[in-house]
Amino acid sequence: MSELRKQMKIYMDLKGYSPITTKYYLNHVGNFAKYYKKSPDLLGEKEIREYLHYCITERHLTEGSVGSIYAALKILYTKVLNQVWDINKIPRIKERRRLPVVLSPEEVKDIFDATRNIKYKTILMTIYSAGLRVSEVCNLKVTDIDSKNMQIFIKQGKGKKDRYSLLSKSNLQILREYWKTYKPEEHLFSGRYRTDAITTRSVQKIFQKSKEKAGITKPATVHTLRHSFATHLLDAGTDICYIQRLLGHTRLTI
Known part of the structure; x- marks a missing residue:
């Protein structure tokens, strides 16, 4: 270097x-x-x-x-280098705002049904049910699942902020089924050799394979599950400020 x-x-x-x-x-x-x-x-x-x-x-x-x-x-x-940066001479490119792709509840279910491996299905269900970023699900520890208070602790998410999100009954159920089979020790979802956390790239591949098996042609990514979580809560009448806190957002956007 x-x-x-x-x-x-x-x-x-x-x-x-x-x-x-x-x-x-x-x-x-x-x-x-x-x-x-x-x-x-x-x-x-x-x-x-x-x-x-x-x-x-x-x-x-x-x-x-x-x-x-x-x-x-x-x-x-x-x-x-302590040099002056003239934004008039070096302007920053303007990013176009695009509406995020959102999956319907039926499409989300189809993706879960197409995921036969219990570990992979649990990962995808946890992302959707708690509105997690892919990096956040990869970094989850076993101790982050609080079944007593039905919540998931996300440590040092984007912006290095801690927060809690939802732990639904269906998510808790599949987490328990997964634990009986894999018995994770430190990382909730470990990689191939069970010493480190699963990688974000692996989770992205899991989602894409399941999406293809489900026959969904929308340009959805694993992050789409997070957008869908927020949209479905909003459609159900959930207060947007509450959704914002669950997502760990500082602005009222999903």
């Missing part, structure tokens, strides 16, 4: 960025340097503008991906 990237990592660690965000941002900076075959401290405003334009027009990256690259380079130049 170059000295610049090392200093950037130190800054992000001190600011409390998540390890995943830090990794991605450092990769963005590395790709920027590789594109010009020069150290970023030898590059400036002109090269940043041209690189972002290249990412949009040649690589055809999404607005979110370009925004992530923009944020990484801004940290490098303003916090590590």
